[in-house]
Amino acid sequence: xxxxxxxxxxxxxxxxxxxxxxxxxxxxxxxxxxxxxxxxxxxxxxxxxxxxxxxxxxxxxxxxxxxxxxxxxxxxxxxxxxxxxxxxxxxxxxxxxxxxxxxxxxxxxxxxxxxxxxxxxxxxxxxxxxxxxxxxxxxxxxxxxxxxxxxxxxxxxxxxxxxxxxxxxxxxxxxxxxxxxxxxxxxxxxxxxxxx
Numbered sequence: 001x002x003x004x005x006x007x008x009x010x011x012x013x014x015x016x017x018x019x020x021x022x023x024x025x026x027x028x029x030x031x032x033x034x035x036x037x038x039x040x041x042x043x044x045x046x047x048x049x050x051x052x053x054x055x056x057x058x059x060x061x062x063x064x065x066x067x068x069x070x071x072x073x074x075x076x077x078x079x080x081x082x083x084x085x086x087x088x089x090x091x092x093x094x095x096x097x098x099x100x101x102x103x104x105x106x107x108x109x110x111x112x113x114x115x116x117x118x119x120x121x122x123x124x125x126x127x128x129x130x131x132x133x134x135x136x137x138x139x140x141x142x143x144x145x146x147x148x149x150x151x152x153x154x155x156x157x158x159x160x161x162x163x164x165x166x167x168x169x170x171x172x173x174x175x176x177x178x179x180x181x182x183x184x185x186x187x188x189x190x191x192x193x194x195x196x
Contacts, residue, residue: 002188005030005039007065009055011047011080015172019180025187033064041187042068046079046134046170049106053084053096062097069099074163074190076183082166083137090140100164101143108138108155108168120169122150122158126178131157131169138168163190 006016008029020027020043028039036042042065044052056062069075077085077100084096088103109116115134121127131152139156142148150158150167157168158179163186171179 001026002041002184002191003028003039004184004187005035005042007042007044007052007061007081009059009061010052011045012170012172013043013045015170016043016045016078016180019172019177020184022177023181023184025184031059033059033061036064036068039073040191041074041076041183043183044075044077044081044084045172046081049080049083049096052080056084056096066097066099069097069164072163072190072194074165074183074186075099076165076186078167078172079134079136079170082139082168085164085166086139087143088141100159100161100166101146102139102159102161102166103141104137105140106137107135109133109136111135118152120150120152120157122179122182123148125149125182126176129171129178130174130176131167131171132173133157133169136168139166160186 003026004020006013017027085100086104087098090105146161
């Protein structure tokens, strides 16, 4: 059975566990680096990107997560997780994991009180997806291998590059599990390829 890890340092990881299990996959809350050996794909949830990074450093996750991705294992970053995956952050010289060829802008849609929901069409994944945006970033630019999956108000809010997936919103906060299911299918496909 495919096992999806959810980084459990901060943020809405329990909701991601529920969403993963709704797709029929097994989930594991990852709190120690050695648990990366037990999973086939990893979700980095929303939360506060600088807090998550501080905890990633504290528990020495940075290089192990990078290596997990470089080995071909899929990673899905949502909201703050998107910021952690990006190779460029607007207004910052520092990046976090830097594994995905995207440039992001933090809190691009405003603060907490400007949170909102929107219906999105996510290419190849879902039409009419109810997306929840909370202090959301957006993607300002993508590299040549990165496919734009969804836009809101002219801004890129979901993208995929090979086995990396990222979105600005919180798919785990609804009962629509189609984007999580898309990630699970990415993981299943990668698992077959890595087994060859």
